[in-house]
Amino acid sequence: MVIFGASGDLTGRKLIPALYNIAADGELPPTLKVVGFARREKSNESFREELEEMNKKVSRQGHDDRLWASFSQSIFYHRSEFEDAEGYERLAKLLDDLDQQGAGGNRLFYLSTSPDYFPIVLERLKAAGLHRAAEGKWARVVIEKPFGTDLETAQALNRAVYDTFDEKDTYRIDHYLGKETAQNIMVLRFANAIFEPIWNSRYIDHVQISCAENLGMEGGRGGYYDKAGCLRDMVQNHLLQLLSLVAMEPPTDLSADGVRDEKVKVFRSLRHFKDARDVADNVVRAQYTEGTINGKPAVGYRQEDRINPESMTEAYVAVKISIDTWRWEGVPFYLRVGKQLPKKTTEISIHFKRPPHVLFNKGTEDDSANVLVMRIQPDEGISLRIQSKIPGPAARTERVKMDFHYSTSFGKKASPEAYERLLLDAMSGDATLFARGDEVENAWRYIDIIENAWHGESGQPPMCHYPAGSWGPSEADELLRRDGREWRRL
Ligand code: BG6
Numbered sequence: 001m002v003i004f005g006a007s008g009d010l011t012g013r014k015l016i017p018a019l020y021n022i023a024a025d026g027e028l029p030p031t032l033k034v035v036g037f038a039r040r041e042k043s044n045e046s047f048r049e050e051l052e053e054m055n056k057k058v059s060r061q062g063h064d065d066r067l068w069a070s071f072s073q074s075i076f077y078h079r080s081e082f083e084d085a086e087g088y089e090r091l092a093k094l095l096d097d098l099d100q101q102g103a104g105g106n107r108l109f110y111l112s113t114s115p116d117y118f119p120i121v122l123e124r125l126k127a128a129g130l131h132r133a134a135e136g137k138w139a140r141v142v143i144e145k146p147f148g149t150d151l152e153t154a155q156a157l158n159r160a161v162y163d164t165f166d167e168k169d170t171y172r173i174d175h176y177l178g179k180e181t182a183q184n185i186m187v188l189r190f191a192n193a194i195f196e197p198i199w200n201s202r203y204i205d206h207v208q209i210s211c212a213e214n215l216g217m218e219g220g221r222g223g224y225y226d227k228a229g230c231l232r233d234m235v236q237n238h239l240l241q242l243l244s245l246v247a248m249e250p251p252t253d254l255s256a257d258g259v260r261d262e263k264v265k266v267f268r269s270l271r272h273f274k275d276a277r278d279v280a281d282n283v284v285r286a287q288y289t290e291g292t293i294n295g296k297p298a299v300g301y302r303q304e305d306r307i308n309p310e311s312m313t314e315a316y317v318a319v320k321i322s323i324d325t326w327r328w329e330g331v332p333f334y335l336r337v338g339k340q341l342p343k344k345t346t347e348i349s350i351h352f353k354r355p356p357h358v359l360f361n362k363g364t365e366d367d368s369a370n371v372l373v374m375r376i377q378p379d380e381g382i383s384l385r386i387q388s389k390i391p392g393p394a395a396r397t398e399r400v401k402m403d404f405h406y407s408t409s410f411g412k413k414a415s416p417e418a419y420e421r422l423l424l425d426a427m428s429g430d431a432t433l434f435a436r437g438d439e440v441e442n443a444w445r446y447i448d449i450i451e452n453a454w455h456g457e458s459g460q461p462p463m464c465h466y467p468a469g470s471w472g473p474s475e476a477d478e479l480l481r482r483d484g485r486e487w488r489r490l
Contacts, residue, residue, distance in 0.1 A: 038077075082121055204353065230285075231450060256436075263439055312455075316464075318473075
């Protein structure tokens with residue numbers, strides 16, 4: 001495995017700890033060697049030491065010195081500029097040497113550089129002949145997000161990829177797909193007979209997908225974020241991917257293309273907004289202002305490190321999405337996602353229609369709708385809200401919850417990190433949990449219309465505001481209130 005951009009944050013915080021934990025579970029292929037490819041001057045030893053420090057801090061299963069000592073012997077550092085053809089020749093030589101030491105000849109190239117370098121790395125890999133494996137072996141590429149910044153750049157990047165690798169050897173990361181509970185959406189829907197018959201517009205009133213974060217622009221992320229914004233950073237990929245898992249038709253099998261063919265149909269059925277007015281009516285964008293989070297003061301978005309003080313970039317989005325299919329006709333999907341909200345939590349809630357005839361609690365406000373909640377993180381699990389009779393002589397009912405928690409059913413150790421699953425899948429050649437080129441392009445088609453309305457010449461919808469530490473702007477509440485609905489309390 002060769003990690004391009006190995007001195008970046010992702011390698012130390014996610015990739016190496018993921019490999020270490022796979023090793024701790026005894027599932028790491030014993031022949032695996034990892035080569036960090038980056039521009040800074042480092043030796044194998046200093047690279048390993050840095051990674052060790054980080055692994056001690058973040059490893060899911062703790063850090064065992066003995067395991068690290070053997071695991072880290074498989075990690076190497078290769079210094080080169082990303083443009084430098086000669087650096088790739090030397091890389092080829094290093095990989096051959098490692099093969100001689102038993103690495104086995106397969107190649108996983110992990111692109112984790114700044115995205116500007118993706119095309120040049122692909123081109124240089126091809127020029128050095130590294131994109132083709134030896135007879136009977138494979139060469140694959142894993143590409144980190146962001147995959148383009150709009151449709152045009154995503155298409156250009158897809159062309160650059162296809163010039164070097166086949167789609168079947170291309171693994172576009174969306175780490176939300178690696179989350180245990182995201183994978184469970186398909187299991188819940190298709191391994192249980194009771195849900196699918198009611199999973200449609202006859203029984204479902206609407207769907208909410210909420211992703212709250214209680215962080216701002218820590219760790220120098222402002223520079224990237226202020227250019228991207230919340231819509232590109234979270235909605236185009238993670239949230240639309242979750243939506244596609246909820247909305248897709250049952251695949252005929254679990255092959256990568258079987259699943260992704262169904263998901264791409266969802267992306268193609270997203271109803272595009274007609275114009276800036278339509279966008280303004282259905283999408284809320286917002287920035288946080290000064291506030292308090294967990295008792296600590298927090299600055300506003302425009303005062304954050306590396307953010308333009310006059311920035312028009314959104315840190316929060318709420319959107320009402322319509323899906324033009326028989327199954328989802330008239331069922332809105334409301335998505336909301338933002339930074340500096342009161343806590344970190346992601347969940348999907350399916351709000352069913354009310355019983356057609358009211359028998360109980362007459363004259364009081366009707367809150368009898370069943371709600372199925374899939375908690376993606378934290379406290380992963382699933383709950384179903386139902387009505388129950390309050391004990392006693394009166395025929396009165398109250399909401400109660402049937403609740404499944406991963407931690408109680410499967411124990412704490414059960415939830416591997418998303419990157420662990422995704423790296424293992426990429427090594428074993430299963431691309432089901434990776435985005436295919438056409439999924440990504442169709443997601444951008446939908447997103448571009450909103451971006452263009454926000455940054456177009458005229459009629460730009462307003463930027464709304466919410467104090468840091470609050471649950472978002474009042475305009476997002478209004479988006480549901482006008483439909484007679486409200487956001488679920490998180
Ligand atoms: C990343 C985004 O893809 O996902 C970040 O770039 C965001 O802005 C992160 O914080 C959230 O991931 P998770 O797994 O912590 O929910």
